[in-house]
Amino acid sequence: MSDVATTKADIAIVGRRPPSRSFWNNVGRRIVRDRVTMICAAIILAIVLAALFAPYVAPADPYRTSMARRLLPVGAPGHLLGTDELGRDILSRLIYGARLSLVMGMAPVVIATLVGGLLGVVAGYAGGFKNMVIMRVIDIFYAFPSVLLAVAIAGVLGAGVGNTIFSLVLVFVPSLARVAESITIQIRNQDYVEAALATGASDWSVVRHHIIPNVTGPIISYASSLISVSIVLASGLSFLGLGITPPEPEWGLMLNALRQAIYVAPMNAVIPGLMIFVTSMCFNLMSEGLRAAMDVKQ
């Protein structure tokens, strides 16, 4: 009698085994427990939401100038963060500017991750001659200092959103391809890839099921650290007059315009720079949190 009862109890316990979690499932759980990452994520989320709903959030029209209300100090009535050199509300311009600044931060990184990741995985998996051709071409781009390369390309192509994104993509592709290639080579030498090839599967199917799922984590972790660099570089290009053109609100451009007022209204001049700093730092800390969450012995 009692034997039967125990057996049944055992089965019941076995039946309630906690569900298996995939790698990404576990990463998600660890990130949620990481306070710094969550605070940064909240700040980024707030900025993204403000940018998305800018017309509803912004207190004023970001383009409306007023000669009478130029360079009002921070905290002036009706202008929480003061006004710029043309009397436009800084807070509103920051909110609208988040749209372009975020696009300039993310778009080049996303495109470069796809392009560089693809090149790196192909080079790493194929090896031999194909690897050599791809990686030597990448090395040529790698040889230029990144800022100089971006400035040179943007200078040749002219200012504008599309050209800026293109030049930043070219800046990021080489390093992403290098990272993707080295991780792919590492994964390619794992026994499970050999075992997969030993089943007679095609290269494409091995790459799709065994290589790509294992290289995406490290690549995303590295790519996320580039978002802050991209924001700063894009702002820098705008600052130099090679990125976004006035009167579009963009943080780098605002910083450039207010620079001349730094002796008159230093606080006003600092605010766009502060936004660039906070946003890029949040992206950086989030990327660090992601890296830590993925760096687990399995």
Next chain:
Amino acid sequence: MPLHSDMATAHGRDLPRPASEDAGRAGRPIIAVRALRKHFPIAGGLLGRPQAWVQAVDGIDFAVAPGETLSIVGESGCGKSTTARLLMHLIVPDSGQVEFEGEVIGERQGISVRDVRRRMQMVFQDSHASLNPRLTIEDSIAFGQRAAGVADAAAKAQARRSLDMVGLTPSMFAQRYPHELSGGQRQRVNIARALALEPRLLILDESVSALDKSLEAQILNLLEDLKTSLNLTYIFISHDLSVVQYISDRVLVMYLGKIVEIAPVADIYGAPSHPYTQALLASRPTQNPRLRRSAPPLTGDPPNPISPPSGCRFRTRCPLAKRICAEREPSLAPAVSHGGHLVACHARHGGSNYEASAA
């Protein structure tokens, strides 16, 4: 396998028998290897041209009969694992050929590499590294079938059957990830993955070496059971001579990329012929304290496989070496004692001028 012998006669193929084939065995071998050779380049210099060649596997011949277990033993670096990978064509041989069930593996004629990989499967040493950490057990096992174009549901059903065969309850394990399993369970999964493709031949490359002794025994028993129930043939690669003695029908001893001796298990353990085999057996730990020895039977490292010794490769460490051993390479031929026992040693071959040679 009456079916296959029928096929052989139907095709009227009369293939030259490899020299090493066990004369006592009837029927066609499941796998026959002829003059298989693989030298790995060592790149160097400015242009990465090969500066030297590591002679990992240097012209080996052997055959495995259907249903038998052939073990390959030898020191680390003697070419055991390279041989396994050459058989699977995971490494492309420089020369020589592998024949599977009478068909040459190759692009032009015979059986394609992809087809042979399904009929021949391999279980690796590192149970952890050989499972993709991002896939569930079920997906890992079903991958091979899916890649072969089997429908998703059928591949999963097959995966569950294989899990059942290796003693892992599918409902408990199918959805788990490799890191949630113990080493022994993982190695069972690796065996299940190999079985899912319904192979005829299983290559076990140090598959139990990394497991602790009790698990090792479990897995060995499992392998024995599977062999009978699924009619499998094993090529068992190991450095553990006790395990080899337990599991094998025949044993192949390798030294520095060459076969030095191949014989039925009783002969290898009861009457080893090659001096290297004798040394290898003498180096086994013994349970009997009175038989324990402190002096190693073999001293020094194996010679560099980049520039192996002339003649017999073992002569630099061989107690029987004479001048002839440096001058001529011994062929793998029947030992003086009897037929099915092949050995590559001048001292064991009649009429090899060994007796007459200066020391």
